[in-house]
Amino acid sequence: MYYFLGINGLSTKIVVKDEWVDYFIKNQEIVKGWLEYNMILYIQKRNPSVPGIADKLYPPQERKLEDIKKYWKLILTIEPVKEIYGKNTLTAKDISIDHFVPWSYVAHDEMWNLNPTTKSINSAKSNNLPDWDIYFKRLAKLEYKAYQMMWKYDLVRKEFEKCAKKHINDDKIKYRIYESKIGFEQFERELESVILPVYKSALNCGFGTWEYKKMDD
Known part of the structure; x- marks a missing residue:
């Protein structure tokens, strides 16, 4: 040759x-x-502990999160929702979808790593890891609230299933976290078991931790 x-x-x-x-x-x-x-x-x-190597080498040109945003906007019409970082009540006009563990590390849009916040807070958080001790419990409570509404309201359930087709790529995770009739403590444990290893891996790779500070602080 x-x-x-x-x-x-x-x-x-x-x-x-x-x-x-x-x-x-x-x-x-x-x-x-x-x-x-x-x-x-x-x-x-x-690099066995680093997820999404292929997506990091050849990242998608855009992130398609409109269905996730639509899901949370529907929830907003039923009950008020406070985002986890500044505890601000969300509105349909100022909602942004945040990756709890930064997208620049996970390189995916899995539903269990997504939560709603404001546009300004999402921008301020950037590619940082939220302080685990402060924010994970809040994340679990917010996700559990959505989980309860998903099983209570048919419209929310329908939107959830649309999102799940694109944003939950592991049926085992879907079954563990989103199965019906589980209490908050079990839900929190299952969510933690999925997110924490990825969070720790990102931390070990040098991603910094972040805590929300109001502009006037």
């Missing part, structure tokens, strides 16, 4: 035979796919 034209460090020249040059040109998409696949395997093997 090829041979070296003298070994001279980084200046070493490699000569590829003409018939293989033609093959690479004609099948460059296949070769590129094979190279990318093996590069992902190589990196993932050496």
